[in-house]
Amino acid sequence: MNPRRVILSAELYQELARVNGMPVKEEAQLQKALKHSLYGIALLGEEEEAIGMGRVVGDGRYTFMIADLIMHPEYANAEHTLAVLNDLMAYIEASGADGAEITLMSDVPSIPLYQKQGFAYTYPNKISLSRTL
Known part of the structure; x- marks a missing residue:
């Protein structure tokens, strides 16, 4: 497969x-x-099928959040997830100022994958809170 x-x-x-x-x-x-x-980026397969997506939100300089990094269950694997993540990180690295903070929320099984890419738990220095409307 050659994703686009x-x-x-x-x-x-x-x-x-x-x-x-x-x-x-x-x-x-x-x-x-x-x-x-x-x-925002989406990954498509050879038949134009949706493989995965991700987007970046924030202020564009110091605060970035990787949001909606979602893979199609049939194509969910580390290779596809990293393809999207690396694309998002390339955007952030090109845009962010020195000292910029990048956050993301992860499902538990994906934590080791993100840790291998340099992401770490914020606790005990910080803690994330959430609220839904």
Whole structure:
């Protein structure tokens, strides 16, 4: 398989969210959210099938969050995840200022993969909190 990178679209986002059991987003709101992303990428297979996606949100200089790094269950593997992550990191490294902080939220099984890429637990120096509307 020779995956191809494309700009993340609402259609690709919805498709990958749906196959992962995530709630479908309201289209106008999703379009606005993606428009306000700093960067977004999707990985497509040879038959144009969605393999994975990810996006970067933040202030573009000092604060970056890798968001929505989602893989299609049929194609979920370290190689594809790293292809998306490395693309997002290349954007951040080209844009970020010295001392910029990059955060991400991970499912538990993926933690070792991210740790191998230099990500570390924020605890005990910091702790992440979350709230959903």
